[in-house]
Amino acid sequence: MTNTWKTMALVIPLALVAACTDAAKAPAEAAMAAAGTAVDSLKGEATKWAPEAVKGVEASYASAKDLVAKQDYKGALAAAGEIPAKAKEALAKAAANKDALVKAWNDAGGSITKMVDAAKSRIDVLMQSKKLPAGMDKATLAKAQTDLSAIQSGLAGAVDQFKAGDTSGAMAKLSALKAQGMELLKSLGMQ
Amino acid sequence: MAETGDNEFTQWHTVAKGETLGKIAERYYGDPSLYKKIFEANRERIKDPNLIQIGWKLRIP
Numbered sequence: 001m002t003n004t005w006k007t008m009a010l011v012i013p014l015a016l017v018a019a020c021t022d023a024a025k026a027p028a029e030a031a032m033a034a035a036g037t038a039v040d041s042l043k044g045e046a047t048k049w050a051p052e053a054v055k056g057v058e059a060s061y062a063s064a065k066d067l068v069a070k071q072d073y074k075g076a077l078a079a080a081g082e083i084p085a086k087a088k089e090a091l092a093k094a095a096a097n098k099d100a101l102v103k104a105w106n107d108a109g110g111s112i113t114k115m116v117d118a119a120k121s122r123i124d125v126l127m128q129s130k131k132l133p134a135g136m137d138k139a140t141l142a143k144a145q146t147d148l149s150a151i152q153s154g155l156a157g158a159v160d161q162f163k164a165g166d167t168s169g170a171m172a173k174l175s176a177l178k179a180q181g182m183e184l185l186k187s188l189g190m191q
Numbered sequence: 192m193a194e195t196g197d198n199e200f201t202q203w204h205t206v207a208k209g210e211t212l213g214k215i216a217e218r219y220y221g222d223p224s225l226y227k228k229i230f231e232a233n234r235e236r237i238k239d240p241n242l243i244q245i246g247w248k249l250r251i252p
Binding site for chain 2: 125134
């Protein structure tokens with residue numbers, strides 16, 4: 001083999017690889033740009049309501065970036081191409097999680113409000129009673145009033161907490177308030 | 192049966208033989224004179240506070 005043929009035997013495969021690599025570069029860059037936009041769309045609400053799903057998308061994007069850095073444009077194109085769909089799934093999951101939590105919040109808050117109304121109604125009547133029913137004395141009734149006030153102010157605090165964005169803290173507070181409310185109803189002979 | 196305002200925390204009492212609104216009020220409030228509270232809370236069923244029937248389910252406010 002002459003030197004010319006030897007050189008060609010080495011250069012041609014490299015040129016073909018380079019040509020293929022360059023052919024995938026532009027589509028990969030376009031896919032990366034689309035993926036970047038999709039990842040940006042997850043900032044804010046989605047991060048708050050579906051953090052794990054968002055982390056997954058961000059990890060996929062980081063992997064695609066690594067492939068670009070290694071000039072594996074074909075691999076980057078494949079990886080980046082999946083990201084917009086994953087981001088869409090994360091957004092849908094975030095919306096579903098948000099809806100579920102708002103519903104749970106409304107249900108729990110509504111339930112405690114009804115509990116408070118029932119207890120308040122009974123306390124109002126008992127305050128007018130000349131003699132308290134069996135098993136109840138003035139101290140019990142006074143404590144019930146105090147407990148009712150505490151639950152009412154606790155509920156207002158939980159609402160503020162929820163509005164401020166501390167949804168899990170607010171939900172935990174509602175659970176505690178519901179337990180207190182059940183004890184209150186029990187002390188009033190309503191459970 | 193339930194009307195607006197009734198919920199899982201509404202307390203109910205089923206009228207038994209020999210009971211009057213006064214006796215029911217005494218049981219829940221300690222004071223028979225508060226029977227009117229029960230009467231008012233059940234106006235859709237009780238027309239006359241002296242006439243209640245066994246088996247009626249009354250809400251106790």
